[in-house]
Amino acid sequence: xxxxxSDSSALRQPSVWKLLWHLxxxxxxxxxxxxxxxxxVFGKIVFALSIAYLLSPIDLIPDFILPIIGQIDDLAAVxxxxxxxxxxxxxxxxxxHLAQIG
Numbered sequence: 001x002x003x004x005x006s007d008s009s010a011l012r013q014p015s016v017w018k019l020l021w022h023l024x025x026x027x028x029x030x031x032x033x034x035x036x037x038x039x040x041v042f043g044k045i046v047f048a049l050s051i052a053y054l055l056s057p058i059d060l061i062p063d064f065i066l067p068i069i070g071q072i073d074d075l076a077a078v079x080x081x082x083x084x085x086x087x088x089x090x091x092x093x094x095x096x097h098l099a100q101i102g
Contacts, residue, residue, distance in 0.1 A: 043088035
């Protein structure tokens with residue numbers, strides 16, 4: 001049974017499958033967190049940098065040399081940035097946004 005997105009402990013320990021299942025709600029949550037001034041700026045910057053790494057043509061492990069491993073490092077960077085943002089967000093702020101998303 002999939003976990004609910006409103007369970008902040010599930011967000012603080014994200015897994016690939018949980019994130020894929022809740023991707024639409026996760027996107028709305030991220031938009032809300034980026035607009036909220038109570039969320040630490042450095043957390044937003046780290047997540048934005050992880051997205052920039054994903055979109056960047058420069059990789060630590062190039063996708064064309066090691067196709068699967070090269071894509072996994074991109075995914076790992078985004079998950080690490082997401083985890084950092086969620087851990088730095090105050091729990092009450094995260095719970096508030098999760099409750100409003102439903």
